Amino acid sequence: MKKIILSLFASLLVTTAVFAQAQNGSGATNAVDTKVKFKKDNIDFGVTKFNKPVTITFEFTNISKEPVLIEKATASCGCTVPNWTVEPILPGKAGKITATYSANQVGKPQKTIYLKLKGVEQEKELILTGTVEN
Secondary structure (H helix, E strand, O other), rough: HHHHHHHHHHHHHHHHHHHHHHHOOOOOOHHHHEEEEOOOOOOEEEEOOOOOOEEEEEEEEOOOOOOOOOOOOOOOOOOOOEEOOOOOOOOOOOOOOOOEOOOOOEEOOOEEEEEEEEEOOOOEEEEEEEEEEO
């Protein structure tokens, strides 16, 4: 009887660990990725001059069988402003998110856009990088 209880307890621990790993994103597909497919989710804008804003576009396709709607897209800082397709994107159709970075600091910025689809709890991170020179 002790062996059965220990086996059940061990199984419960393993199941809990696997579930926790999936919840924190380790080894699990992001739920947004089951609805839309991005051409690129990490874009390097190249080199720009200080205070010369740069705009990049993240393009995606609805790969689900139902319309998807972008609920919101927020940036990791105030120096990056996202805009997105506001109407529902039908299955098989394309949408886009543009992000304008102000280039207000010299260096190699890495900015994140957090995408939230309606009806999906997880957010998708879109990254833009590049170089800002004087």
